[in-house]
Amino acid sequence: MKVEGFVAEGYDAVREVFQKLVDEGRETGAGVSVWRDGREVVQLSAGWADAARTRPWQPDTLVMPYSLSKAFATLAALVAVRDGALPLDEPIAGHWPAYGVKGKESTTLRQVLTHRAGQPRFPAEAAGLDLLDDAGLRESLVRAAPEYVPGMSLGEHALTYGHLIDGILRATAGTTLGEVFNDVVRPALDLDAWFGVPDDALGRVADLEYADPDWPRLLHAAPWLQIPDGVLDVERTNSSAWRQAVFGAVNLHTSASAMAAFFSHLTSEDGPVRVLLGSRLHADLLASQVTDFDEVFGTRITWTLGFVRDRGKIAKGGIGGSAAWWSLKHHHGCAYLTRRLDDHSRAAEIAAALGDDLTVVGED
Known part of the structure; x- marks a missing residue:
């Protein structure tokens, strides 16, 4: 599979890492996007959007990124x-x-x-x-x-x-x-993202697949994901009924470009998130609220109101490997969204190519 799309000058390493993930068989369908200074400087697609491997991944392919939805x-x-x-x-x-x-x-x-x-x-x-x-x-x-x-x-x-x-x-x-x-937040932020995918967008949704059939059982978070049954069952999550329902913790459906664009504006004093919430709530949204050992994550973590934060980034990811973040160091918004459910090493390697570190999740 060949990686399709474009990278601006200075971002060739991102394409190289993404192509390596594909060549090694670690990725079978994903999108990568980076936004900086109001424009998309990386837009890459690879692999397939469907289990039958008949629909190539496109820049507007929607996929469920699990807990990225929580933001x-x-x-x-x-x-x-x-x-x-x-x-x-x-x-x-x-x-x-x-x-x-x-x-x-x-x-x-x-x-x-x-x-x-x-x-x-x-x-x-x-x-x-x-x-x-x-x-x-x-x-x-x-x-x-x-x-x-x-x-x-x-x-x-x-x-x-x-x-x-x-x-x-x-x-x-x-x-x-x-x-x-869907009626307030999505239009205000001009997001290609949905809780309850409309009929005319169902054809853009990617099918989830396991990298390893035992993946659901091997997750550290598995004890917190067993009730109700089905959240990790791709037969359920690939159904139209699930895609058109609202399960707010995990089932937003969105694209890599949409998420990178959102994170690129997240901290802006004149950006759409601040306009939506007002200055006080916007500041509260981004500020560190608590740092402690998170039993579900299995590590020490700093939470804002909806994001994880450290000295280098404001971020959110989901089980399965999707992640998006704002780099406090490099001032770019990034997203790696995948349909192949595995660990976060792929997103971490993309981040490293950008000079970012996804492994640190706490401020102290």
Whole structure:
């Protein structure tokens, strides 16, 4: 397979690394994009978008990047904060009384957004629920006690993040995560990204595939991803029903170019994210909120409201290998989105070709 696309002067190393990943068989379908100073300086595609290998990967191919989705669920929540529906630091239960039971009475939106709400996974009672039973999964979080006292420990809310935000938006603003993202956030940021892919874009979605059939079992995060069953099952995640549903923690569908462009504007004082949220919330979105050992990641990590941050980057990735980031050192936005579910070594090698380091995830 030949890597297609372009690189501006000075970015040849990115093409070389990407071609090496393809030649070694480590990549079978992916896109790479880098934006700097308002223009795309790298746009590369390789491999296939479908399991049958009949559709070449295109610059506008959409793929599900798993937890990269969470950053955009965060933006939907912050729109509600912007509009006065719920402050970041008041108990959610004041607006969603049913949620405020069994130790969750004082849980705040800030704790949810920084993965300190004590619900990093769905409770055992949700094991029999279907992956797309949105109401049932949300209600299971309402009834459950937190695994730890909210605010006292850290663990990425791997699958629950979107359902918690969706429940908060329903209770406080009379709307849903999908509606706020697709009707407010996506148009404001001019994003080719979707919670619930529309009919006319389904033909652009890439099929996920395993690099190793045992990949779901081998993940460090596997214990947090077992309920509900199916999030790591490519037969489910490659279905139109899944692609057109909203599972806010993981199932945004987007392109590498869209994600690199988004991250390239993320910190701009006159950029679309700041315009959307206002200066105070924009600053809060990007500021380090907590640094601690994250049980789900298995490492020490610094969270902002929706991103991971260290001295070199503001970033978010997802299981399977996709990642996007803003380089605080080099001032470029980058994205590596893949359909071949494996580790993050491929994105790390692309980052290294740009002078960035994806291996550091904590500020101290």
